[in-house]
Amino acid sequence: MILTLPAPAKLNLFLHITGRRDDGYHLLQTVFQLLDYGDELTFSANCSGAINLINEIPGVATKDNLIYRAAKALQSHSGTARGADISFIKYLPSGGGLGGGSSDAATTLLGLNRLWGLALSIDDLAAIGVNLGADVPVFVRGRSAWAEGVGEQLTAVQLPEHWYLVIFPGCTVNTGKIFSHRELTRNDVAITIRAFLGGGGNNSCQPVTEKLYPAVAEARKWLEKFAPTRMTGTGSCVYARFASASEAGKVLEKLPGRWKGFVAKGVNVSPAHSALTESVYTGVSPSG
Numbered sequence: 001m002i003l004t005l006p007a008p009a010k011l012n013l014f015l016h017i018t019g020r021r022d023d024g025y026h027l028l029q030t031v032f033q034l035l036d037y038g039d040e041l042t043f044s045a046n047c048s049g050a051i052n053l054i055n056e057i058p059g060v061a062t063k064d065n066l067i068y069r070a071a072k073a074l075q076s077h078s079g080t081a082r083g084a085d086i087s088f089i090k091y092l093p094s095g096g097g098l099g100g101g102s103s104d105a106a107t108t109l110l111g112l113n114r115l116w117g118l119a120l121s122i123d124d125l126a127a128i129g130v131n132l133g134a135d136v137p138v139f140v141r142g143r144s145a146w147a148e149g150v151g152e153q154l155t156a157v158q159l160p161e162h163w164y165l166v167i168f169p170g171c172t173v174n175t176g177k178i179f180s181h182r183e184l185t186r187n188d189v190a191i192t193i194r195a196f197l198g199g200g201g202n203n204s205c206q207p208v209t210e211k212l213y214p215a216v217a218e219a220r221k222w223l224e225k226f227a228p229t230r231m232t233g234t235g236s237c238v239y240a241r242f243a244s245a246s247e248a249g250k251v252l253e254k255l256p257g258r259w260k261g262f263v264a265k266g267v268n269v270s271p272a273h274s275a276l277t278e279s280v281y282t283g284v285s286p287s288g
Contacts, residue, residue, distance in 0.1 A: 014201025095172030097233030106139030
């Protein structure tokens with residue numbers, strides 16, 4: 001059995017830091033907007049119990065790869081004797097604020113849960129995922145969502161499915177560096193979902209990120225010539241909303257060659273969940 005699934009990107013439509021816990025984790029409010037664009041993972045079960053990554057991310061040891069860590073965590077939790085051979089195509093940049101690693105981990109949990117026949121619930125998978133990263137549960141649950149706590153308290157929201165142009169300015173942001181910076185605002189006033197939907201909210205990390213990574217500010221200022229622009233997560237990607245794919249595409253055509261970008265549609269249901277439900281991405285071959 002071979003199973004190929006997407007691992008979608010996300011945008012933070014706003015990001016407030018409302019406090020800090022004693023263990024150092026920051027309390028936040030944000031809205032995760034899922035996109036119809038992301039990485040792609042292919043899983044093949046084996047009987048050896050080994051987790052084999054067919055390809056690797058340059059500079060990332062296998063033991064640190066979130067795909068590998070998610071597979072091992074699921075093995076440990078379930079007690080299964082089965083293993084998997086996993087290959088992936090990376091479209092999302094590391095350190096871009098698009099949740100690529102977390103989404104890969106979530107798709108691994110969802111895919112291997114199906115491939116290994118574990119029948120674990122979404123709650124079970126989300127509980128495994130939160131130990132891999134605060135953003136993993138939103139991808140496991142597969143709905144665009146309002147998030148609080150450290151990002152694990154999720155409320156599904158129905159968002160307008162706008163088109164977005166996303167720009168990667170070529171720099172990789174160290175999230176830990178942003179959250180530990182002395183100039184980071186940590187006392188944002190909490191807002192309500194209604195206030196956000198009325199246009200409230202900003203990204204508390206953006207000023208610090210732009211100070212430490214000037215290319216982020218440069219990309220934002222360029223995109224702001226065409227539409228209101230915001231940074232996602234701790235960066236480095238910035239994005240703007242457009243009324244149609246063609247409008248976003250016309251701006252993408254003007255993108256300076258030193259940057260990369262893509263056009264994607266905001267979706268309320270994860271493409272990974274849709275693929276599992278519809279079996280669109282499923283192919284069958286002899287298992288190992």
